[in-house]
Every structure is written in C-alpha cells, then in structure tokens.
C-alpha cells in the first residue's frame with residue numbers, strides 16, 4: 001500500500017478506500033455526476049507564468065489543465081485517479097501577460113477504469129468582455145486502488 005508522507009494528516013477518512021459507497025455517492029445519477037463534475041478554474045496571467053515572449057508558458061498551461069482534468073475526474077468518481085495520457089492539445093492563440101484565463105473541464109467518455117476529460121482554456125481581457133478560446137486538450141485519467149493499480153470506476 002502506498003501511503004507515504006501522510007502521518008500528520010488530521011483525524012477522519014483520508015483515503016478513498018476508507019469511505020463507504022454511501023459516503024462517496026449520496027445518490028446522484030450518472031448524468032447528475034457528469035453535470036456536477038464540470039470544473040471551472042480561473043487564473044490571472046502574472047509574470048511568473050510567462051515565457052521570454054511575455055506570453056503564458058505552454059508547460060504552465062498544461063500543468064494547470066492537467067490539474068483541472070484531475071479535479072474533474074476526482075469529482076466524478078470520488079476516488080484516486082492518475083493521469084495516464086495527455087492527448088492532442090492545440091495551442092490556438094498566444095496568451096499575453098495581463099489576461100485572465102478560465103479553464104473548463106468536462107467528462108467526455110467513461111471507460112471501465114479510465115475516464116476522458118476535455119479541458120477548454122479561454123482567454124479574457126482584464127478590462128473588457130472580450131473572450132476567446134485559446135487552448136483545448138484531452139486528458140485520460142485512470143481510477144486506481146491503494147496499490148495504484150487500475151480499478152473499475154463505480155458511481
């Protein structure tokens with residue numbers, strides 16, 4: 001069982017396997033879970049996230065999008081998930097410093113142990129309502145047990 005560096009956690013369930021099915025799913029249907037797992041995260045493009053062109057560094061964007069995909073998948077299946085694949089990601093527009101971005105994660109496919117999440121990143125002007133799609137990518141997450149082996153997604 002892989003449980004390192006967690007000795008100082010507060011009391012109460014910490015691992016997915018410590019929750020009963022009733023605690024994990026309070027009765028939502030698959031459709032409700034899909035709707036409720038849609039995840040929105042906003043960021044301001046500050047200088048510590050840009051490259052030497054003064055635009056958002058692509059690796060930073062991918063890291064944020066992977067986190068959004070992770071949160072979306074975890075909210076859907078309420079279990080441990082890991083990223084197994086980042087599929088095609090299109091960087092459609094450079095994102096200058098001073099913009100706001102909004103990332104939206106949505107589940108697009110549910111497999112046996114894997115789940116596919118599409119993440120759209122929109123760029124917004126700080127001082128106007130202008131908003132456009134800038135990056136889009138698809139991520140595959142796998143539900144894992146306490147030994148980090150794939151396990152069926154249940155909901």
Ligand SMILES: CC(C)(COP(=O)(O)OP(=O)(O)OC[C@H]1O[C@@H](n2cnc3c(N)ncnc32)[C@H](O)[C@@H]1OP(=O)(O)O)[C@@H](O)C(=O)NCCC(=O)NCCS
Nearest residue numbers: 081082083084085111112113114115140142144148149150
């Ligand atoms: C994720 C991991 C547990 C999968 O183990 P595995 O032995 O390859 O698993 P399997 O071959 O049984 O595949 C499990 C599922 O993943 C899918 N999968 C495996 N490799 C994939 C890939 N490259 N792309 C898309 N899906 C993939 C399979 O299709 C299967 O999906 P399904 O059950 O819905 O049909 C293992 O590859 C791993 O630990 N990878 C490292 C994860 C990691 O460290 N991520 C970064 C930090 S979160």
